[in-house]
Amino acid sequence: MKLVFILLLSTTWMLCGAQFYYQALMDYLENRLLAIEDHMHLWKEQSRQYHMELQDLHKRSKKTIEGLKQGHSMLSTDVEAAAARLNRVEQNVDFVESQTxxxxxxxxxxxxxxxxxxxxxxxxxxxxxxxxxxxxxxxxxxxxxxxxxxxxxxxxxxxxxxxxxxxxxxxxxxxxxxxxxxxxxxxxxxxxxxxxxxxxxxxxxxxxxxxxxxxxxxxxxxxxxxxxxxxxxxxxxxxxxxxxxxxxxxxxxxxxxxxxxxxxxxxxxxxxxxxxxxxxxxxxxxxxxxxxxxxxxxxxxxxxxxxxxxxxxxxxxxxxxxxxxxxxxxxxxxxxxxxxxxxxxxxxxxxxxxxxxxxxxxxxxxxxxxxxxxxxxxxxxxxxxxxxxxxxxxxxxxx
CATH class of the missing domain: 2.115.10 (Tachylectin-2; Chain A)
Structure with a gap:
């Protein structure tokens, strides 16, 4: 009888220990999943923020490129006008140098x-x-x-x-x-x-x-x-x-x-x-x-x-x-x-x-x-x- 009692007591203790171990493991896994979800949420927020910043940079770059194109066009016009004026100046200089x-x-x-x-x-x-x-x-x-x-x-x-x-x-x-x-x-x-x-x-x-x-x-x-x-x-x-x-x-x-x-x-x-x-x-x-x-x-x-x-x-x-x-x-x-x-x-x-x-x-x-x-x-x-x-x-x- 005593032997049966000891066997039942050992089995009960083992079952309680196993339940406690599995509960701790589940808690650990749940905490890790929650941490991963938090990181995924953070990454999602950061990705959305980076995407918005990239869109903003693209808009600013597009505006800058358009401004540069306009500036290049204006500069080309100014260079052509300056070349024409320089050509006239050189003609005048040639005339003056030929006289003096x-x-x-x-x-x-x-x-x-x-x-x-x-x-x-x-x-x-x-x-x-x-x-x-x-x-x-x-x-x-x-x-x-x-x-x-x-x-x-x-x-x-x-x-x-x-x-x-x-x-x-x-x-x-x-x-x-x-x-x-x-x-x-x-x-x-x-x-x-x-x-x-x-x-x-x-x-x-x-x-x-x-x-x-x-x-x-x-x-x-x-x-x-x-x-x-x-x-x-x-x-x-x-x-x-x-x-x-x-x-x-x-x-x-x-x-x-x-x-x-x-x-x-x-x-x-x-x-x-x-x-x-x-x-x-x-x-x-x-x-x-x-x-x-x-x-x-x-x-x-x-x-x-x-x-x-x-x-x-x-x-x-x-x-x-x-x-x-x-x-x-x-x-x-x-x-x-x-x-x-x-x-x-x-x-x-x-x-x-x-x-x-x-x-x-x-x-x-x-x-x-x-x-x-x-x-x-x-x-x-x-x-x-x-x-x-x-x-x-x-x-x-x-x-």
Whole structure:
């Protein structure tokens, strides 16, 4: 009997303990579920708040974007208006600069009066006055540039530096892409050069017997003149039509110093005008000025040499018209190219009284300027753009 009682008591105790344990477990699980529900409610509230904030941010962003679009449109309109005003200002500045050009760096010489291009009526009206021309020493040309009449941007072909020019004795155009190479391209005319899409010019390639260097090239009466790449300063004369090397001349210079400080690749510059072939060069690294030489276009002999007194510093290019050298200057941070030094081999023109003009603002700096005496215009290479400058000339007369 006692054993049965103890067994019943143990069973009852175990059942009460199990019930208590399960009750505690249920309470724990219920509390955890309530905690999870509270967290889920909190997350729901936070998600709703974040969603509302995102909607508000989207609305504000949309308003901001619309405001930016309106501001961009207004800014574009203002920029276009400013560009138009700047263009008018530059035109006015060009006019003022053409009327009041700065003095160039040159020495004093005989005073010269530059008269405008005379019409027949004006010439008859001035017959009673006595005008005496200076005797010609090197050339018989009596013209000097007075202004740039017009500018025409034709195309953009090739790299930032190069040369393009036309033979004054024919319609053929030649393109030198870059500052060195052994291949040039020939076009039958400017019109053919313009054909094709922008950035593409398909001309007839011409392989030269040696590499050319710099922008100091010239084409005259079917012959190409260029500075040969190498240690010596060699001038090469090449027959373009016959495709053969005609002559090579070594220039008596101390070193291959750049003739223009802003275009160091050009150690010498060959130029052609009404009177023939010219050479612009620096006799050495320490030479501050640009030297000029008159060359025989057949034998390449140097006939006469001058010190132009035009400094090499800040010079970018030069061209020659009627025996007058026009040196173009700029800055390292390209600005407005300007003719600031003029030298006349006949001493008819005093640089201080010569019309020193600015080129219209375009892209960068001139890599080359090649005058064509037949057309009275300059073939220019400006940051890959091929540009034509048409010129206006005056007569050089003595007081």
């Amino acid at each position: 050009s700065p003095r160039a760096c040159a020495n004093q010489a005989d005073r010269v009066l530059e008269q405008g291009v005379w019409s027949e009526e004006e010439s008859r009206g001035e017959e009673e006055e006595e005008w005496e021309e200076l005797p010609s020493r090197v050339t018989d040309c009596v013209e000097i540039i007075s202004a740039i009449r017009s500018v025409k941007i034709l195309k953009r072909v090739g790299g930032s530096k190069g040369v393009w020019l036309r033979d004054p004795r024919s319609s053929k155009v030649y393109v030198f892409n870059g500052t060195a190479g052994d291949t040039i391209y020939q076009f039958e005319s400017v019109k053919e050069f313009l054909q094709g899409s922008p950035g593409v010019a398909l001309g007839r390639p011409i392989r030269l017997p040696s590499n050319w260097r710099g922008s100091g090239v010239a084409v005259y009466n079917g012959y190409l003149y260029y500075i040969q790449q190498g240690e010596d300063m060699n001038v090469v004369r090449y027959d373009i039509i016959g495709g053969r090397l005609m002559d090579v001349a070594i220039l008596p210079v101390e070193s291959r110093a750049a003739v223009y400080s802003l275009n160091p690749e050009t150690v010498a510059d060959l130029a052609v005008d009404d009177q023939g072939l010219w050479l612009l060069y620096a006799s050495g690294e320490t030479e501050p000025n640009i030297n000029l030489a008159k060359m025989d276009p057949v034998s390449l002999d140097i006939e006469q040499i001058w010190d132009t007194r035009c400094p090499r510093e800040n010079s970018e290019a030069a061209f020659i018209v009627c025996g007058v050298v026009y040196v173009v200057y700029n800055t390292l941070q390209t600005s407005r190219s300007r003719v600031q030094c003029v030298f006349d081999v006949n001493d008819k023109v005093v640089s201080e009284e010569a019309p020193l003009f600015y080129f219209p603002r375009r892209y960068g700096g001139h890599a080359s300027l090649k005058y064509n005496a037949e057309e009275k215009q300059i073939y220019s290479w400006d940051d890959g753009y091929q540009i034509l400058y048409r010129l206006t000339t005056k007569r050089k007369m003595l007081v």
